[in-house]
Amino acid sequence: MPKRELLLGDEALALGALHAGLSGVFAYPGTPSTEITEYIQGHPLAAERGVHRTWSTNEKTAMEEALGMSFVGKRAMVCMKHVGLNVAADAFVNSAMTGAHGGLVVVVADDPSMHSSQNEQDSRFYGQFALIPVLEPASQQEAYDMARAAFDLSERYRIPVLMRLTTRMAHSRAVVEVAAPRDPNPLSYPEQPRQWVLMPGNSRLRYKALIDDYARLENEAVRSPFNRYTEGSDRRLGIIACGIARNYLMENYPEGCPYPVLEIAQYPLPKESVRRLAAECQELLIIEEGQPLVEQAVRGVLPVPLKIRGRLTGELPRTGELTPDSVRAALGLAPHRAHAASEIVVPRPPALCQGCGHRDMYTALTEVVREFPDGKVFSDIGCYTLGWLAPFHAIDTCVDMGASITMAIGAAHAGQHPAIAVIGDSTFTHSGMTGLLDAVNEGADITVVISDNLTTGMTGGQDSAGTGRLEQICAGIGVDPAHIRVVVPLPKNREEMKQILREEIAYKGVSVIIPRRECIQTAKRHAAAKNK
Amino acid sequence: MKKDIILSGVGGQGILSIATVIGHAALAEGLQLKQAEVHGMSQRGGDVQSHLRISSREIRSDLIPRGGADLIVSLEPMEALRYLPWLAAEGWVVTGTTPVVNIPNYPDEADLKRELQALPHVILLDAEALAREAGSPRSANMALLGATAPLLGIEAGQLEAGIRAIFARKGEAVVEANLAAFRAGYQTAQKQTER
Structure with a gap:
């Protein structure tokens, strides 16, 4: 009897990839894609085979790392949420030009209805644009089966394959029948080495071949058992x-x-x-x-x-x-008979956890910002985006990973003061560091708050790339060490935090304030693990 | 056999453990299941729900259609009412009565109770108190599951086996505490459904 497992769509895809002979998964956490990588991280077969499975700093580095693994002939997978593909887009679009050698599967989880995202962009457009084939499962079993089909298609056509999930598929559980695992590939090198050097002369040749391949891939889609x-x-x-x-x-x-x-x-x-x-x-x-x-x-x-x-x-x-x-x-069918909606039910928006360090940071920050007639706070993607809601109403913008620092720079150049950026530690290493280098080089008068909870909090507490090294990173980028200030965000330190904020806002130049206290969710988990 | 269940509550209350136990029992009975969960932003104290579908036939949609739920199982009274448009005309609501008031405009408790009691089939229970009396204050979710058990079409023994399986790694004392809460909930529901 085949083995049966109860799996999330994300997990089914992950197991399918492992069983297809995966050698490495490369990813940055992002709802609803996070559980794919987490499942592989926890799977004994991945440990036994030494599958690469630690988090990357962002989606672009993940995509390029996977492409490197594919170049030397092994099967690699990249996982991200839909907006992560914007970050990885340069590498993704050009990976169609280089092609793949070992099977390369790019999994992108879209979030229609924006349950946990800022837009509902559809990744199938990226596939079409880059001339990369797309597979889209509708059941957990299909997610498992398609992972292997995607690696096979990738190796047959020497092209990356995009697998698109949506939130419901990613986060819904069902029973999956699993197949026997296949061995990973041995190390080998591309038969067409020239197309891996995308100089114009090589690219022009390769682009024509890619267009021809895309026509053949369309015939594949006509015959595909997935297109019934x-x-x-x-x-x-x-x-x-x-x-x-x-x-x-x-x-x-x-x-x-x-x-x-x-x-x-x-x-x-x-x-x-x-x-x-x-x-x-x-x-x-x-x-x-x-x-x-x-x-x-x-x-x-x-x-x-x-x-x-x-x-x-x-x-x-x-x-x-x-x-x-x-x-x-x-379909023109009559709606089912249903109860009327209750009129007394009110929305219950999410909120920062009680006892969270971001709360103490925002309490101090909002009190200081109120001392100025026109203080503006540019924020970013993470738990602390919830600072826009009551009771804080602390932030004015949230756009994309890293945009807090760079938007503050632009505003400061236009005469905005104070121009304050609030960014989390993981988002800072993902896409904030390059912006901070701009700030230093341009002498921008901004105050950056890196609210450091030592983890990637919103997605459930994954490792954060710069943990323990944020001051060194900021100093290395060129921030004056006298204006890198660390504080523990606790109610008892509120006055100290406010004083630091006032001093650094007054400083004409780039300053970085790091309120640092562990995420209370991961702290609870660590305490529970210790007591065992 | 087909049961479509909406599980609801506030992020952090533990509705997914209820789903896991039912899922375990359903699989042991050879049934198919699909369970759509909410991960991500809403888990931070917002409203959360899970669509759990079990059936002896193939299940296609991960989402339950409006008017299709046989059961709404909620750990929180306002959250039970939030999903009324999904409840079938003859469906049941099983809900804990202890409100989680983490918003300033939470409705009047008496209004909530009145609206719940006006439903054709409802079981109200103080799941927290039952769990406390059973000696396991953190097992309110299992007390609620117990109250749901007579309506699930799955043997209570199979659900108890599910509880044993998912709590086994936490030790026998935790298993027993959760079973005690489950049984307390079960008895409460039997009393209410007999009336």
């Missing part, structure tokens, strides 16, 4: 269902869908299959989780002979994740 075409008796409507939308469609037809259905889980878009469906049906409904990539492609800009419905025509909501109910409405 199911006949239906009622041809008034044909349905294209992509990724996890396939589940919501079938949820509404437990006894089988009466219409012909094209399921799409592998890209490039299998155009021949789309044309076949369009030729058979009077209308098309396109259901896809994320942005309307397929719908735009099928609709085009010129008149088409049949009616196409989807997110762009309002049958499905233009934004947010799909649900069985929104798909039901698009």
